Amino acid sequence: MYINGRWCLSSAGLVADDVNPATGAVFAQVAQASAEDVNAAIAAAHAARTGWAAMLAGEREALLLRAADLFAAHRDALRDLIIQENGSVWIKAPWEVDYAVDCLRSAAGCIRQPHGETFPTTTPGVVSMTIRQPLGVIGGISPFNSPLLLGMKKVAFALAAGNTFVLKPSELTPLVGLKMAEIFEQAGLPPGVLNVVPGDAEVGRLLVSDERVRMITFTGSSKVGRVLAAECGRHFKRVCLEMGGKSPTVVLQDADLDYAVDAAAFGIFFHQGQVCMSNSRIIVEKPLYEAFCEKFVAKARTIRVGDPRSPETVVGPLVRESQAHFIMGQIEDAVGQGASVLTGGTHEGPYFQPTVLTGVTPAMRIYGEESFGPVTSIYCADDFDHAVHLANDTSFGLSSAVVTNDLQRAFEFAHRVESGMVHINDTTIADEPHITFGGVKNSGLGREGGEASMHEMTEVKWVTFQLGKRQFPF
Numbered sequence: 001m002y003i004n005g006r007w008c009l010s011s012a013g014l015v016a017d018d019v020n021p022a023t024g025a026v027f028a029q030v031a032q033a034s035a036e037d038v039n040a041a042i043a044a045a046h047a048a049r050t051g052w053a054a055m056l057a058g059e060r061e062a063l064l065l066r067a068a069d070l071f072a073a074h075r076d077a078l079r080d081l082i083i084q085e086n087g088s089v090w091i092k093a094p095w096e097v098d099y100a101v102d103c104l105r106s107a108a109g110c111i112r113q114p115h116g117e118t119f120p121t122t123t124p125g126v127v128s129m130t131i132r133q134p135l136g137v138i139g140g141i142s143p144f145n146s147p148l149l150l151g152m153k154k155v156a157f158a159l160a161a162g163n164t165f166v167l168k169p170s171e172l173t174p175l176v177g178l179k180m181a182e183i184f185e186q187a188g189l190p191p192g193v194l195n196v197v198p199g200d201a202e203v204g205r206l207l208v209s210d211e212r213v214r215m216i217t218f219t220g221s222s223k224v225g226r227v228l229a230a231e232c233g234r235h236f237k238r239v240c241l242e243m244g245g246k247s248p249t250v251v252l253q254d255a256d257l258d259y260a261v262d263a264a265a266f267g268i269f270f271h272q273g274q275v276c277m278s279n280s281r282i283i284v285e286k287p288l289y290e291a292f293c294e295k296f297v298a299k300a301r302t303i304r305v306g307d308p309r310s311p312e313t314v315v316g317p318l319v320r321e322s323q324a325h326f327i328m329g330q331i332e333d334a335v336g337q338g339a340s341v342l343t344g345g346t347h348e349g350p351y352f353q354p355t356v357l358t359g360v361t362p363a364m365r366i367y368g369e370e371s372f373g374p375v376t377s378i379y380c381a382d383d384f385d386h387a388v389h390l391a392n393d394t395s396f397g398l399s400s401a402v403v404t405n406d407l408q409r410a411f412e413f414a415h416r417v418e419s420g421m422v423h424i425n426d427t428t429i430a431d432e433p434h435i436t437f438g439g440v441k442n443s444g445l446g447r448e449g450g451e452a453s454m455h456e457m458t459e460v461k462w463v464t465f466q467l468g469k470r471q472f473p474f
């Protein structure tokens with residue numbers, strides 16, 4: 001692990017296997033942080049926070065830009081590691097590296113940005129202003145699905161805002177987190193500014209309960225997010241949560257059918273459906289429903305499942321085989337209650353066939369639960385209002401999409417849909433480092449990206465300056 005600028009083993013001698021999802025083979029053993037190690041990482045970040053916050057903006061900017069160039073220079077090695085550790089397919093892994101590079105450059109561009117404000121006051125002679133200051137130590141719990149992208153989104157903006165960081169990567173992708181530290185070290189990041197402590201939920205709990213950690217930023221399941229929100233509340237700690245989704249793509253009756261099929265297919269089969277914004281629900285207006293189902297199923301059947309290293313593969317392995325059993329449980333429950341599997345519905349180990357269901361009802365688990373696999377359900381909407389109702393009939397609210405060229409309908413949908421993001425004439429999957437990203441309902445609390453991150457990761461302080469002497473009443 002990486003603590004205070006040093007590479008070290010677990011003080012308790014703990015290690016865990018790192019498994020390649022594509023083969024099931026153990027390819028590395030990774031040190032696991034003990035309570036002592038977590039304490040050392042937090043202490044290092046705490047000690048480094050004043051120096052890092054005081055570093056001139058231009059110097060911090062230069063460092064992040066240097067790091068961006070180094071991540072770009074390591075593109076092939078990072079791509080290969082992401083494929084090996086996460087099972088990402090060939091089209092996704094390099095894109096993830098490019099995003100991380102872009103994210104660092106975007107964060108570097110934010111460094112001079114946390115502006116304060118000035119105010120007129122009712123007290124004569126008072127100059128009144130706010131300033132924005134770093135929070136101090138931020139703890140990050142990053143997920144497995146895009147371990148570099150989602151880890152970088154947290155680290156880059158936290159550092160840009162002048163905070164120091166302790167990162168706990170997912171148990172399933174610790175090496176990507178450690179590789180990040182290695183490259184930041186090469187870029188010249190001072191010791192203690194970024195610390196990486198692989199481990200299980202206990203490591204996360206230690207980050208949450210330590211009073212030196214002033215904020216937790218998390219991407220993962222709503223189940224864990226709910227626990228973190230409560231625990232951070234108990235410790236009066238800021239929290240930013242990016243959680244799950246059951247995002248809808250709505251296809252209106254005027255849509256270009258082939259385009260809608262392509263958009264929705266990308267929205268569920270990209271990265272084998274392990275994307276928080278995946279359109280695991282497709283809602284089609286009645287006049288297009290039958291034709292859409294037919295074409296979508298035909299497209300799903302052409303999708304190549306297999307070795308993530310092969311450029312032809314679209315759907316690679318799920319990150320762990322147990323996820324395939326979880327999804328099979330959802331499908332069996334749905335079929336047992338009358339749903340139909342139009343295609344797919346089977347898996348070999350972690351390789352899940354692209355799967356399309358119809359006839360799904362609210363009584364079925366898959367109607368409301370996230371699947372995190374290449375499985376979607378198609379619903380028939382009687383009309384536009386029914387489509388909006390179906391889109392909102394979920395406890396989640398991350399992303400949404402509407403495929404139409406009817407501007408009136410498109411903007412009405414954008415206003416009425418209960419989601420943090422809505423994409424018109426597109427799919428549900430979109431993410432750019434400088435744009436405000438996040439969900440409503442059970443999908444999120446707070447926002448990430450660009451200015452939103454800079455706000456979440458800084459504290460506002462009101463400062464006044466009395467010119468001359470104030471007249472006190474007594």
Ligand SMILES: NC(=O)C1=CN([C@@H]2O[C@H](COP(=O)(O)OP(=O)(O)OC[C@H]3O[C@@H](n4cnc5c(N)ncnc54)[C@H](O)[C@@H]3O)[C@@H](O)[C@H]2O)C=CC1
Pocket residue numbers: 141142143144145168169170171199200201202203204205208219220221222223224225227228242243244245275276323370371372
């Ligand atoms: N929104 C998204 O992008 C993601 C959603 N998920 C969803 O979550 C499901 C489960 O995936 P997991 O990787 O197991 O994610 P998870 O969200 O259940 O766990 C994520 C992390 O939280 C830590 N953790 C668990 N309990 C904790 C606690 N009480 N305090 C502090 N840290 C704690 C774990 O050690 C792990 O690092 C997926 O199947 C998917 O449905 C998973 C990853 C990303």
Ligand SMILES: O=Cc1ccc(S(=O)(=O)O)cc1
Pocket residue numbers: 145146149150271274275276277429430431
């Ligand atoms: O834009 C594509 C995109 C963005 C994010 C993710 S993930 O949720 O971080 O995996 C995947 C694809």
